[in-house]
Amino acid sequence: MNYLRLLAAFFWANVMSELAYRVNFVWQLFQSFLSLGISWGGLAVIFSYTETLGGWRPDEILALVGVYFLVGGLVGLVIQPGMEQFIESVRDGTLDFTLTKPEDAQLTTSIKRIEIWKLIDIALGVAVLVYWPLMKGLLAGRLRRDESFAGDSRRKYPMFQGDEYRKNLDLVEELRRIAALSGHTVAQLVVNWTIHRPGITAALCGAKRPEQLRETAAAAGWTLTGEQLAEIDEALARRGTPATRVPV
Amino acid sequence: MKALVELYTQQFKTTLAVMFQYRAALLIWMIGQVLEPLVYLIVWQIISKSSGGSIGGYTTSDFAAYFIVLMLVNQFTYTWIMYEFEYRVREGILSFALLKPVHPIHSDIADNVSSKLITLPIMVLIAVGLALGFHTSISPAPWAIAVFIPVLLLAFLVRFLLEWTLAQAAFWTTRVSAINQTYFVLMLFLSGQMAPLTLFPHAVQVVADILPFRWMIGFPVELLLGRLTLTDALIGLGAQVAWLLIGFLLLRLVWRAGVRNYSAVGA
Numbered sequence: 389m390n391y392l393r394l395l396a397a398f399f400w401a402n403v404m405s406e407l408a409y410r411v412n413f414v415w416q417l418f419q420s421f422l423s424l425g426i427s428w429g430g431l432a433v434i435f436s437y438t439e440t441l442g443g444w445r446p447d448e449i450l451a452l453v454g455v456y457f458l459v460g461g462l463v464g465l466v467i468q469p470g471m472e473q474f475i476e477s478v479r480d481g482t483l484d485f486t487l488t489k490p491e492d493a494q495l496t497t498s499i500k501r502i503e504i505w506k507l508i509d510i511a512l513g514v515a516v517l518v519y520w521p522l523m524k525g526l527l528a529g530r531l532r533r534d535e536s537f538a539g540d541s542r543r544k545y546p547m548f549q550g551d552e553y554r555k556n557l558d559l560v561e562e563l564r565r566i567a568a569l570s571g572h573t574v575a576q577l578v579v580n581w582t583i584h585r586p587g588i589t590a591a592l593c594g595a596k597r598p599e600q601l602r603e604t605a606a607a608a609g610w611t612l613t614g615e616q617l618a619e620i621d622e623a624l625a626r627r628g629t630p631a632t633r634v635p636v
Numbered sequence: 637m638k639a640l641v642e643l644y645t646q647q648f649k650t651t652l653a654v655m656f657q658y659r660a661a662l663l664i665w666m667i668g669q670v671l672e673p674l675v676y677l678i679v680w681q682i683i684s685k686s687s688g689g690s691i692g693g694y695t696t697s698d699f700a701a702y703f704i705v706l707m708l709v710n711q712f713t714y715t716w717i718m719y720e721f722e723y724r725v726r727e728g729i730l731s732f733a734l735l736k737p738v739h740p741i742h743s744d745i746a747d748n749v750s751s752k753l754i755t756l757p758i759m760v761l762i763a764v765g766l767a768l769g770f771h772t773s774i775s776p777a778p779w780a781i782a783v784f785i786p787v788l789l790l791a792f793l794v795r796f797l798l799e800w801t802l803a804q805a806a807f808w809t810t811r812v813s814a815i816n817q818t819y820f821v822l823m824l825f826l827s828g829q830m831a832p833l834t835l836f837p838h839a840v841q842v843v844a845d846i847l848p849f850r851w852m853i854g855f856p857v858e859l860l861l862g863r864l865t866l867t868d869a870l871i872g873l874g875a876q877v878a879w880l881l882i883g884f885l886l887l888r889l890v891w892r893a894g895v896r897n898y899s900a901v902g903a
Contacts, residue, residue, distance in 0.1 A: 409811035416814040419821075426821050430830050437691050437835070438683045505814075 394491060395499055402502040420508040424516070427453050450516060457513030465506035466499060473501045555627060562623040566616050580612060581620060643738060647746035648753075655754055666755060669711060670762055676830060677703035677770070692835045698861070700770035702832055704763050706857045710829070711759045713792045713852055715748055718816045721803035726810055728900025741800060741887075748796065776862050783869050787856050790876040795852040797883030807894035822847075828854025834863075848879045 406413055431453070435446045444452070474497050477483040486500070487493050560574060567577035612620070655662055680699040684691050694702065724730040733740040767773060776784070802819060806812045824830055826840070827849035833841055844850045855872045858864050864872070 409809060411809040412811040412814045415818070419814045419817050422818060423821055426825050429825060433831055433836055434679065434683060438686055440686070441679065442682050
């Protein structure tokens with residue numbers, strides 16, 4: 389308990405010291421998004437020349453970038469700055485101040501510096517990992533079979549074209565039936581299924597209208613029955629492997 | 637002039653002593669300098685192999701040559717002033733430098749040049765080893781080699797002046813880590829460190845031509861690889877000279893205003 393209080397105290401001290409440097413504070417917000425944007429841009433250049441990179445598809449590499457932001461963010465949040473500070477304090481002798489404190493010196497040196505900015509990286513990493521849980525509206529269950537996607541960027545994805553699109557909508561119909569068993573909508577079923585996958589902690593869902601928000605909010609707070617899960621697996625197996633997810 | 641020569645010799649001795657004191661740190665830092673271009677080298681070689689041995693005029697072996705030369709150019713032009721300056725302002729160390737009768741940029745140049753005299757020979761050896769390992773070689777035209785020497789020097793000077801100027805943001809904001817990161821991310825994307833710029837979409841190439849990053853890294857590399865015509869090289873040289881003048885003017889203006897604004901923070 390004492391450790392937690394120490395952690396909170398150090399965290400606040402770090403927030404306060406960052407707040408003192410306002411320009412850096414504001415700029416850092418912009419910087420995190422820019423970093424992710426540049427990573428994405430680099431991948432876009434690479435995948436404009438190839439379909440797969442050593443057997444990895446773009447969405448898989450993007451997931452890897454997500455993991456990188458998440459793990460790198462955690463390391464950069466507390467481990468790395470603590471180590472750097474430690475090296476510095478050995479060199480200039482300020483470690484004495486830490487050693488003479490009554491608390492465990494190993495803990496206090498480790499958590500003394502917290503790079504709060506890395507929290508943004510962690511959040512971005514999580515966001516990327518669960519990107520498009522509703523697959524750009526496909527799994528929201530409201531697209532019509534004769535949807536033309538005119539003037540819509542979705543048109544260039546194979547999953548919204550011809551036979552692939554038909555197969556996908558068949559799957560959505562199956563899911564609608566399974567969801568109805570427990571009185572839920574397709575979108576609620578999809579989001580619920582996603583957040584109950586092992587390793588997933590959150591799902592970020594876009595919405596254009598308030599009722600979409602209300603709908604996805606109701607995706608949490610219940611669990612799919614074993615029967616429903618089995619039926620979903622079956623429906624996925626029947627659907628087969630999608631052709632490609634790369635825009636063409 | 638004599639005073640400056642003395643300053644440079646003295647700084648050289650000090651830098652040498654410091655570098656030998658922190659040998660392990662130096663080694664780890666050099667591993668980082670080699671690994672980054674190596675990662676991009678391998679990525680682009682894989683892509684090139686999977687699309688039949690060449691992309692956008694670069695064969696698999698050209699990619700190796702590109703990134704190995706890039707590693708050397710980056711090593712030659714690299715500065716660490718942007719990390720250093722924040723520390724100087726924040727801890728107030730700059731005050732000592734201001735008391736000296738010469739501009740503090742001189743000791744930074746001397747420090748930078750002398751540490752490179754030590755690291756460059758090692759990097760050249762590593763580059764030769766890599767070139768043998770990846771079975772690649774370059775055969776630039778004699779004129780390209782002749783132009784390359786001033787181009788490389790200009791690249792170093794432009795990078796040094798611009799980064800020294802940007803580092804002075806610390807005079808106003810004290811903490812500059814976010815600004816530094818933005819600079820390095822843009823540099824990664826627009827200098828040719830991630831991929832040869834000719835592989836990028838046209839719009840990105842236009843932006844890269846306007847900004848200084850390309851002229852500090854990508855341009856010397858392309859020149860030595862024999863990818864530029866004499867006209868391209870002269871245009872590039874012109875861009876470098878233009879950026880050198882801009883950098884020099886900015887440095888003078890920002891330094892004058894910055895020193896007036898300077899207050900040692902001491903925390």
